[in-house]
Amino acid sequence: MDRLPGFRDFYPEPLPHHDVWSADARQYIFEKWRTTARQYGFREYDGPPLEPLELFTTKSGEEIVGQLYNFTDKGDRAVSLRPEMTPTLARMVAAHERNYKKPIKWFAIPQLFRYERQQKGRLREHFQFNADLIGETDPAADAELIALVIDTLRSFGLTAEDFVIRLSSRNAWHEYFKAGCSDLAHEYNFFQAIDKLERATPEENEQKLAALGFSLAGVNAFIETGAPTGELQSILDNLAARGLKDFVKVDYRVIRGLAYYTGVVFEAFDRKGEFRAIAGGGRYNNLVKLISGGKVDLPALGFGMGDVVLLELLKARKLLPKFDSHMDVYVLIEDETLRAPSLKLIHDLRGHGFAVDYPLTPAKPDKQFKRAQELKVRHTVKLESDAYVRVRNAASRDEVVTGMGDVKNHLG
Ligand code: HAM
Numbered sequence: 001m002d003r004l005p006g007f008r009d010f011y012p013e014p015l016p017h018h019d020v021w022s023a024d025a026r027q028y029i030f031e032k033w034r035t036t037a038r039q040y041g042f043r044e045y046d047g048p049p050l051e052p053l054e055l056f057t058t059k060s061g062e063e064i065v066g067q068l069y070n071f072t073d074k075g076d077r078a079v080s081l082r083p084e085m086t087p088t089l090a091r092m093v094a095a096h097e098r099n100y101k102k103p104i105k106w107f108a109i110p111q112l113f114r115y116e117r118q119q120k121g122r123l124r125e126h127f128q129f130n131a132d133l134i135g136e137t138d139p140a141a142d143a144e145l146i147a148l149v150i151d152t153l154r155s156f157g158l159t160a161e162d163f164v165i166r167l168s169s170r171n172a173w174h175e176y177f178k179a180g181c182s183d184l185a186h187e188y189n190f191f192q193a194i195d196k197l198e199r200a201t202p203e204e205n206e207q208k209l210a211a212l213g214f215s216l217a218g219v220n221a222f223i224e225t226g227a228p229t230g231e232l233q234s235i236l237d238n239l240a241a242r243g244l245k246d247f248v249k250v251d252y253r254v255i256r257g258l259a260y261y262t263g264v265v266f267e268a269f270d271r272k273g274e275f276r277a278i279a280g281g282g283r284y285n286n287l288v289k290l291i292s293g294g295k296v297d298l299p300a301l302g303f304g305m306g307d308v309v310l311l312e313l314l315k316a317r318k319l320l321p322k323f324d325s326h327m328d329v330y331v332l333i334e335d336e337t338l339r340a341p342s343l344k345l346i347h348d349l350r351g352h353g354f355a356v357d358y359p360l361t362p363a364k365p366d367k368q369f370k371r372a373q374e375l376k377v378r379h380t381v382k383l384e385s386d387a388y389v390r391v392r393n394a395a396s397r398d399e400v401v402t403g404m405g406d407v408k409n410h411l412g
Contacts, residue, residue, distance in 0.1 A: 006124025013323040024323035033129040037107040047088035053078040067114040081113035094292035102135030121276040132302030143238035157319040166251035279305035330372035331358040332382040341386040
């Protein structure tokens with residue numbers, strides 16, 4: 001039986017087939033995400049993968065609603081797998097924000113589900129690093145979050161030559177829209193048209209904009225000037241003070257597709273423009289209020305970084321390390337009368353934090369040795385008697401014979 005299209009199987013390395021994904025690479029990416037988020041003072045949270053359908057239909061906008069994996073459960077509830085984390089976060093924060101000092105800085109690594117047309121960089125399931133900051137309106141918060149995106153990508157070895165943050169503002173577009181159209185009911189459609197500029201043909205763009213009373217030439221001219229608003233300038237200055245100037249540029253072509261964004265928005269792209277967005281985010285100052293039915297009003301901002309495009313980029317730039325079993329020791333049991341003391345030693349070494357493997361059942365010595373080689377262990381260990389142990393360094397082939405209690409001191 002095959003897996004569903006757009007879903008992935010994750011295998012341990014070495015990978016058995018080109019059509020499967022690396023569980024080791026996934027773990028590597030998650031660890032970097034967690035480490036950088038913690039360096040920035042973000043705490044980990046999580047929520048349910050299945051939510052009431054309504055959580056996503058009212059707030060995120062048409063595009064994502066069309067991609068929902070939704071159904072009626074056995075209790076007749078309309079439910080959906082989560083296509084993104086932000087509405088869940090807003091719900092969780094609204095419920096218990098009084099218990100947390102502001103600003104709230106939280107991160108999560110949810111698996112998300114979107115019934116998308118499958119294409120390069122887009123699957124029907126992906127993991128997304130989310131970091132959000134709630135309860136602060138100052139652009140210093142936006143800069144802090146963008147610095148986190150940059151440092152997360154740098155932690156994989158990517159540089160300013162590999163990626164750039166395209167910084168924009170819905171406030172700037174809001175002013176532009178107001179100058180050309182007085183009916184704010186059309187603003188969302190206008191934002192959608194801007195969001196699709198790079199993916200639609202000039203004719204389609206012209207047509208959509210004309211229907212709203214704008215021209216493609218006018219919109220392009222606004223994008224070309226690219227003059228930063230006051231808040232964007234303060235973010236640029238903040239990032240420059242950290243030495244991160246080269247990682248960011250103002251680019252008004254970015255406006256973001258999701259409906260709830262209210263101010264500064266940004267996306268991370270590879271410099272060569274080969275891939276889809278690596279990450280995207282921005283301010284959503286009204287979402288907590290909307291989701292809590294007006295009970296809690298907190299400004300917020302955040303971003304999501306998917307594992308799919310990131311992995312494609314790391315592979316293309318040859319930045320993925322070699323993955324092996326991460327085993328430290330293989331205990332050879334060539335004399336079955338020594339199995340009981342060998343088990344005792346294995347247990348003690350594991351208790352001291354070493355990763356140890358051994359043959360579960362009697363096996364020929366050459367088979368055991370081969371297994372140790374496959375696992376790329378740093379040391380093999382073999383009991384000579386129930387008191388003495390031979391420790392061998394796999395790389396240097398140096399050997400020592402030592403007492404049972406002393407083995408751990410020879411495994412450095
Ligand atoms: P988003 O732009 O929809 O934002 O997704 C963020 C990132 O997730 C994208 O840049 C991309 O790397 C990845 N991604 C999205 N859809 C897929 C897919 N079908 N397959 C593979 N990767 C995908 C959000 O989801 C916002 N909730 C982010 C956010 C958090 N805004 C504020 N806080």
